[in-house]
Amino acid sequence: MKLVELMVGAYARLLKLFPSSYQSEYSEELEFVMRQTVEKTAEQGRLSLLRLTWRELRDLPLAALRAHIKEGRRRIMASDIPAELLEDPVVGWKLLLVFVPFLMATTIPLLNLVKGLSDSDVLILLVGMLAVLMYLMIIAGFSKGLPRWSIPSAGLLVGIVSYRIFTAWIDATPPQFHLSSVWEEVLFAAVMGFIFYGHMLLISVLLVLVTAWVKPLRWFYERVRWDWSLLSLLLYSGALVALLLGFGHYKGSEPYQVVGLLILAFGAWVYLRVSRPTVRLGSLLVAVALTMVLIGLGKFLLYPQQTWIVHNTFPRWWEAIVPLVDGGVLLLVIAAPAVLMLFPPKSGQVRADAA
Amino acid sequence: MQTSNTPNSLSQLSEPAFFILLSLSSGRKHGYAILKDVEDFSAGQLVMSTSTLYGALGRMQYQGLIVRISVETDGKPRPGLPRKFYELSKSGRRALLAEMQRMRTLVSLADQRLSGVMG
Numbered sequence: 105m106k107l108v109e110l111m112v113g114a115y116a117r118l119l120k121l122f123p124s125s126y127q128s129e130y131s132e133e134l135e136f137v138m139r140q141t142v143e144k145t146a147e148q149g150r151l152s153l154l155r156l157t158w159r160e161l162r163d164l165p166l167a168a169l170r171a172h173i174k175e176g177r178r179r180i181m182a183s184d185i186p187a188e189l190l191e192d193p194v195v196g197w198k199l200l201l202v203f204v205p206f207l208m209a210t211t212i213p214l215l216n217l218v219k220g221l222s223d224s225d226v227l228i229l230l231v232g233m234l235a236v237l238m239y240l241m242i243i244a245g246f247s248k249g250l251p252r253w254s255i256p257s258a259g260l261l262v263g264i265v266s267y268r269i270f271t272a273w274i275d276a277t278p279p280q281f282h283l284s285s286v287w288e289e290v291l292f293a294a295v296m297g298f299i300f301y302g303h304m305l306l307i308s309v310l311l312v313l314v315t316a317w318v319k320p321l322r323w324f325y326e327r328v329r330w331d332w333s334l335l336s337l338l339l340y341s342g343a344l345v346a347l348l349l350g351f352g353h354y355k356g357s358e359p360y361q362v363v364g365l366l367i368l369a370f371g372a373w374v375y376l377r378v379s380r381p382t383v384r385l386g387s388l389l390v391a392v393a394l395t396m397v398l399i400g401l402g403k404f405l406l407y408p409q410q411t412w413i414v415h416n417t418f419p420r421w422w423e424a425i426v427p428l429v430d431g432g433v434l435l436l437v438i439a440a441p442a443v444l445m446l447f448p449p450k451s452g453q454v455r456a457d458a459a
Numbered sequence: 460m461q462t463s464n465t466p467n468s469l470s471q472l473s474e475p476a477f478f479i480l481l482s483l484s485s486g487r488k489h490g491y492a493i494l495k496d497v498e499d500f501s502a503g504q505l506v507m508s509t510s511t512l513y514g515a516l517g518r519m520q521y522q523g524l525i526v527r528i529s530v531e532t533d534g535k536p537r538p539g540l541p542r543k544f545y546e547l548s549k550s551g552r553r554a555l556l557a558e559m560q561r562m563r564t565l566v567s568l569a570d571q572r573l574s575g576v577m578g
Contacts, residue, residue, distance in 0.1 A: 115509075130513055133490055133543050137509050140491040159508040167510030174517075 107153070108142050115160065121168040123175040198253040201241055202376060205260040206369040208234035209344045213358035213365075249323035250315070255334060256372055259341025262311065266303040267345055273299075286422055293426045297433035304342045305437050308335060328441075333384040335441035337375060342434055343368055343392045350399045350427050356409060360402035364395040385442060389435055396431025400424045472558045475515040476524070478505055480547060480555040483525060487546040490516070516545060524551035 115138045119131045138160075145152045211234060215227045238257045245254020279292075312328050312335060315321035328334045347364045351357035371391025375384045404424035407413060472480070475497075482488060482496040490512060498506050507515075519525045528544045547555070 130517075134509055134513060137490040137494065137512070141494065141509065144495075159506065160510065163508040163510040167514045170514060171517075 108139070108146055111142050111153070111157070112139050118164055121164070122171050125175060126171045198251075199373075199376065201253045202256055202372055203369050204234060204238050204241060205256045205341060205344060206365055206372065208238055209260075209348055210362055210365040210369075212348065213361035217358045217362075246321065249321055252334070252337070252376060255337045256341050258311075259308075259338040260344055262304055262307050262338060263342045263345040266300065266307055266342070267349070269307075270300045270303055286419070289418070289422065290425060290429055293429045294433060297430045301339075301342060301434050301437040304339055305440060308338050311338070331381050331384075332441040332443075333375070333381040333388075336385050336388055336438045337372070339438045339441070340368075340372065340375075340388045340392070342437070343395055346427075346430060346434060347395060347399065350430070351402065353412060354403060354406050354410060356406050357402055360398055360406075364398050367391050367394050367398070385439065388438055392431060392435055392438060396427050396434070399427035399431075403427065471561070472554065473515070474505060475507055475511060476519055477555070477558055479512075479515055479519065479545075480524065480551055480558075483545055483547040484552070484555060487528065487544045489544050493545065519551070520545075523548055524554055 112135060116131070116135055119127055119134060122131075141156065142153070145156045208231065211227075211231055215230070238260065241254055241257045242261055245251065245258055248254070250258060312325055315328075316325040324334075344365070347361055347368070351361065368391050371387050374387035374391075378384055378387065401424070403426075404420060407420045407423055478497040478501055479493055482493050482500070488496065490509075493516075494507060494509070494512055516525065516527075520527055524547075526546045526548050528546055530542050530544060
C-alpha cells in the first residue's frame with residue numbers, strides 16, 4: 105500500500121505540469137483513476153507496475169504540452185471573442201483570394217520589367233482582369249459581412265479612394281510653404297504623410313461605423329470591436345499604394361517593388377496564420393517597416409543612375425529618408441486601432457446586439 | 460461561422476476515440492471504467508495511459524461526441540467514489556455508426572480486391 109501511495113503522490117505532483125484550469129477541472133478525477141489503476145495493477149506484480157509507470161511517464165509530458173497549447177488558444181479565442189464572432193481559418197481558395205490585391209500590384213512592376221509589354225494590351229488586359237476580380241471580391245466580401253479574405257481588397261479600394269481625395273485636395277489648394285532647410289522638407293513630408301494616411305484612417309473608421317448601421321455588415325463591426333487588428337489589416341493595404349507610388353519617376357525600381365510586394369503579401373499571410381491580435385498587428389508592422397526600408401534603400405542605390413537628378417535640388421540621402429518618414433507615419437496609422445483595445449466590449453454586449 | 464462537428468467531418472476517428480465511443484455505447488461510465496473496458500474488449504490491444512484517456516475525453520467532449528456529467532452529492536463528500544461520468548451524445552452515436560460503416564466499406568473493398576487476386 106505504501107508503494108501505491110507513493111506512486112499516486114508522485115502522479116499528483118506531476119499533474120502540476122498541466123495548466124491550472126486543467127488541474128482544477130481534472131486533477132481530482134485523474135488522481136482517482138490513477139489510484140484505481142495502480143491498486144489493480146499492483147495485484148499483478150511489480151513488472152506490471154513498472155509497465156504502468158513507463159506508460160504514464162511516456163504520455164504525460166506530451167499531454168501536458170497539448171493542454172498548455174489548448175489553454176493558450178482558449179484564452180486567445182474562446183474566452184475573449186464570443187463564439188459567434190469567430191471566423192473559420194483562411195485556407196485554400198480563400199487564402200489565394202487574399203493575395204489578389206498584392207498580385208495585381210505586383211503585375212504592374214513585373215510587366216514593366218518585360219521590355220515591350222509595359223504599354224501593351226497584355227498589361228491592360230491582365231491588370232484589368234485582376235481589377236475586375238478584386239472588385240468582385242469586394243462586392244462578395246461586403247455581401248458576406250467582410251470576412252478576413254476580403255479585407256485586403258477592400259483596403260486597397262480605401263487606399264485608392266483616399267489617394268484620389270488627397271490629390272484632389274492638393275490640386276484644389278496647393279500648399280504654399282517656403283521650406284528653407286532640408287529638415288523642414290522632412291517635416292513637410294511627414295505632414296503630407298499624416299494627411300494622406302489620415303484620410304485612409306478616417307475613411308476606414310467611417311466604413312466601420314457604416315457597418316454598425318447596415319445589418320448584413322454588422323458582423324464586421326462586431327468583429328472589429330473584439331479584434332481591432334482587422335482595422336489594421338484594412339489600413340495595411342495603404343502600404344501597397346505607398347509602394348506603387350513611392351518610387352515616383354525612378355527608373356529600375358521594379359525589382360524593389362516586386363520584393364516589397366512579396367514582403368507585404370507574406371505579412372498578410374502571417375496575419376492570417378496567427379490568432380493573437382498583438383502578433384497579428386506585429387506581422388503587419390514588421391512587413392510595412394521592411395518594405396519602407398526597402399524603398400529607401402532602393403532610392404538610395406538607384407539615385408545616381410537617374411537622368412533627372414541634374415535638375416533635382418534634393419540630396420541623395422533625403423530621397424532615401426522620405427520613405428522612412430512616410431513609413432513611420434503609416435506604421436502609426438496601422439497601429440492606431442490598437443487604442444480600441446483599451447475599450448474592450450463587455451461579454452454580454454455582443455449577444456445582446458446580435459439578438 | 461464555427462465549423463460543425465458532423466459525423467461526416469469526423470469520419471476517421473482515432474483508435475482511442477473509437478474505442479471510447481464503443482465503450483460508452485453500453486451506457487455512461489467513469490474514467491477508470493472506460494480505461495478497463497477498452498483494455499478488456501480490445502483484448503489488451505489498446506492499453507491507454509490516464510493522460511491519453513483524458514486527452515481523448517477532453518477532445519471528444521469539445522467535439523460534442525460525449526457529455527461529461529457531474530453526479531450530485533448534495534455537498535457531502537464521497538471519498539473513493541467517482542463524481543464525474545461520461546455519456547455518449549447523439550452526434551457521438553452518429554459518429555460511431557459512421558465510423559463502423561466506413562470500416563465495413565473498407566473491409567468490403569479489400570475483400571473484393573483480394574478475392575480477385577487470390578482467386
